Amino acid sequence: MKRIVIGVLALFIIFGNLRADEGMWLPLLVGKQKMKEMKASGFKLKAEDIYSINHNSLKDAIVQFGGGCTGEVISDEGLIITNHHCGYRQIQEHSSLEHNYLEDGFWAMSKREELSNPNLSVKFLVRMEDVTEKILGGITMETPEEERGKLIIARSAATTKLAIEGTNFIAEVKPLFYGNQYFLSLLSDKKIPVETLVE
Known part of the structure; x- marks a missing residue:
């Protein structure tokens, strides 16, 4: 899991310092589509570190979030990131006049402060x-x-x-x-x- 997290962070670090290269890059295809450019920019991982059927790779950190959004596991405790709109309904359900999380956001300072979402789940990409x-x-x-x-x-x-x-x-x-x-x-x-x- 640590290798996956390090790989995800490496992608953010490398691409955070480059010009915007917009588009959707699937893990399955990135080796064919972008690996040469990524290597030229200093990327250290192999294509198999991003997508491998038989070995641990970044693919194993990708989840289907809720009804179909994509999410990524970024910690060994299962912290997942996804797009704002994917959790919009849950954020709205937790919001009130006193706590407008849709406008003000929310940050749990400890696990005890985290908000439960019993009807929300993820499935892992195989x-x-x-x-x-x-x-x-x-x-x-x-x-x-x-x-x-x-x-x-x-x-x-x-x-x-x-x-x-x-x-x-x-x-x-x-x-x-x-x-x-x-x-x-x-x-x-x-x-x-x-x-x-x-x-």
Whole structure:
């Protein structure tokens, strides 16, 4: 876990000192897409340290937060960070006229002061796979939109069913990059409660 935390911090440190290189960089693809540039900028980890199916990597610190947001574990005690809007409902539920956490924020100075969120949980990413060819293979610009939609739904269902066969995982196929690529995510089937909230 310490190696994962150090790796996450290294990414923040390295990219915090560079020009904005905006975009969405998936752990699965970063070795192909960005590793050369990252190495040239002084990045010390290998692509396998970011994403590896068989070994500990940064991938193991990525969670599906609540209903589908991405989060990252950044401590050995399970501290998770995510985007503000992902916890908006929980922040709103804890807010009152006396304590407007939506406007003023909240910081727990000790574990005792943390706020409970019994209906909020995370699932850990097990692996990702590019399944674009399985989903879009044979579909062309001439394929009618309705037929295209039905094919994608049917193929996504078949891909997820096959992926979880004989496992205890949950599978999802999601389109990225405006529907030009499809990725299968395997997630742990156990929902791990998020009992605290720090904003």
